[in-house]
Amino acid sequence: MTAFPLRYIRLSCSFLFLILIFTGTHRLFAQSKKTVKKIVLDAGHGGKDPGARGKMSNEKDLTLGVVLKLGRILKDSLPQLQVVYTRNTDVFIELKERGNIANRASADLFLSVHVNSTAGRREHVQVGSRTVGKGRRKRKVPVYKTIIHRETATNGTETYVLGLSRNAEKEKAIGEYGETVSDEPGLLDESDPTTAMIVAQYSQAFLSKSVNFASKIQSNYTRTGRNDLGVKQMSLQVLANSAMPGVLTEIGFINNETEEEFLNSESGQQQIAMALFRAIRSYKYDIEK
Structure with a gap:
């Protein structure tokens, strides 16, 4: 029997998985593309994963607060639209499971809510010196301290759709002080050939x-006076796992202290x-007209 390299086996398995997933997806989409009967609301982070941190709050609590308010508005104003939550309490849900919840529900729309944070500028400042070595080799060496200058001026909203073009600022933020990898919604490995296939099929x-949908969200934010940072593409795992139109906002x-107070x-x-409700209502009208 011919032995195939492991990377080809992985690629073949991934490709077969994609065929199975998206064959069903296209069938479902063809049947329901003219209606929006069910939406999944995803409050980012949760439980042991606090997300981005501010001076007075954590991302996980802010996203849950907004999602629960949105759910109540939808149930009151669009009772024919069924609302499904990936979480409605402070619990940790894996990224893959968030997409699975949406897929099992056969949802027509997916909305993931997150809170942004920008990375700080690192500066190494000499704060003193210390003696090293012994005898003739004894000498003083400088001691440095790393100071993080947090950028606090950026404000506004942005909404992401699945794509391969990562946002430079978000990518730079990963690993910086105050924003770890867990603060990010989760990025696919763009060096993996299967990522391109996933994005192509989804697109x-x-x-x-x-x-x-993303454009409607940003437009409705702007109507309330928020700074519009635009619609962008990023290889977000939570969107790639959900077999339906979806965005991360x-x-x-x-x-930003002013925005944190507003968000709280x-x-x-x-x-x-x-603003999110108006965008959902407008999107639903567009699809069903």
Whole structure:
């Protein structure tokens, strides 16, 4: 029997998996593309994963607050639209499971809510010296301290659809002080050939509708006076795992003190939830008209 390299076996298995997933996806999408009967609301992070941290709050609590408010608005104003939550309490849900929840529900739309944070600038400052060595080799060497200058001016909202073009600032933030890999929604490995296949299959089925939805979200944020940072593409795992149109929206910057206060306020969360509701209602109308 011919022995194939492990990387080809992995690629073949991944390709077969994609065929099985997206064959079913296209069938489902063809049947329900003219209706939006069910939406999955995904509050980012949760439980042991706090997400980005501010001076007074954690991302996981802000996303849950907005999602629960949005869910109540949808149930009151669009009772024909079924709402499914990936979480409605402070629990940890794996990224893959979030997509699985949406797929098992046969949802028509996926909305993941997150809070943004920007990385700080690192500066190494000499704070003293210390003696090393013995005898003739004894000498003083400088002692440095790393100071993080947190960038706090950035504000506004941005919404992501699945794609291969990563946002430079978000990518730079990974590993920086105050924002670890767990603060990120989760990125696919773009060096893996299967990532390109996943994105291509998803784009063929859902990209245009996802961009439509994302644009409506940003437009409704702008109507309330928020700074519009635009619709962008990123190789987000949570979107790649969900077989339906979907977006990930960043509702503000937790490291901006003014925005953090806004995100923690009842009026701020209600304003964001209403903007998302109007975008969902408009998207639903577009699809069903």
